Amino acid sequence: MNAPDKEYLALVREKMPKSKHLTTVFRAFWTGGVICCIGEALNVAYSSVPGDFSSDDVAALTTITLILMTAILTGFGIYDKIGAYAGGGSIVPITGFANSVVSSAIEHKREGVVLGLCSNMFQVAGPVIVFGISSSVVVGIIVLIFKGAFA
């Protein structure tokens, strides 16, 4: 095993092109904002629907609609083009999560339903679920211990 060539690695850092952070941050900001505005619009629309929707129902309906929209856009090969432009702007909202599940499912459909599609569906989204569940457990324990302080 050779030791890393520090001189060369420095040359690589100097010569190789870097991401244009300002441009990518700006793109992520406005596209992410637009997705949130769509969510907010759905929220308003569902609230004004006559019927007995509680605020929890409205939140769930909004989420479901966004996920459905993303799944359809992913299936038609449009969401990856949005993502190539938007970067974090379309990854961070729930639409990004939906895209990661649907894209993995499409990719592995050809290896069969059980061992292909189902076992690879959460290939990209898996870490998000693991960290989401683990952190909610940790936060739950903290709340349990310091319940008095939060009451």
Add this chain to the structure above:
Amino acid sequence: MKRGSTVNFDGVYVENTASVVGPKEAEGPLGKYFDKQVKDDLLGQKSHELAEIRFHITAIRYLMNKSRRKEEDVDLCIAGDLLDEITGASLTMREFDVPFLGAYNACATFAESLITAALFISSGKFKRIISSTSSHFSTAERQYRFPLELGNQRTPLAQWTVTAAGAVMLSDIPSKVAVKRATVGKVVDFGVTDGNDMGACMAPAAADTIVRHFSESGLKPDYYDLIATGDLGTAGSELMKVLAEKRGIKLGSNYNDCGAMIFNRVWQDVGQGGSGAACSSSVFSGYIYKKMLLGDFKRVLLVPTGALCSKTSILQGESIPGIAHAVAFEVVK
């Protein structure tokens, strides 16, 4: 005759070549040189893996038809690709009644198979050998990176795997282009760990092989009309030139990179250029060989480059070594 790891060949000729490319490659600057351009990169198959195999089969079949040779005229086929366990080449070869040797040196596989074929022919025991490689953007993305439909951004360092197959028929029958010499590369690791930065991984290996090629053959870089590395990409080529110059080999305007040639980086949005096992094979079979027949290039040094890694080795934090082999072609009559 062998000096260091440079071998001279006598009596090994390129009988013919064939190349089949996908739509993006056909739109690129070299599009008109390729034998076949397909419009649909899935080729009506049910998976991209099968499509890549179809590309490979088409290239070999077309090469045989073009040179009016039957399966029994071909003594051996040395082929490889990037799929796990080189299933691309192996499944391609079940269509042919031809002996097969599988080769793998990542994107330098084409050079490995050419050198092996040239040595087999110069042994006098084999008359005609096909060496070929294939790669496909969609199979490589899936194997090394993310699902195709995932909305992620590519880094500016990323390269675009070429969707193509290239096949070359070598034989002992004298023809216009001969395989003159080759330098076998070493695995060179300078400690680059970024799996997106393939150019930087492979540049040290390419520089090492090129420098050794000139010191062992006694030739100068301006001896060749074209020195073409495989898939270092634009920025990787610059790194390679710096490394070679440090060791006393200054590459001039006769240097280029197949990955940089095959796409137009600006409007095709391919990052640093093309890559993949079929990058050097399709550019050689399509562009370089035809230019040699026309007499535009008389002496060419082809240096396919490979990054030796797998998804597992990268995730386990291993650095990515490179390899490059040089093969020299000359117009002889």
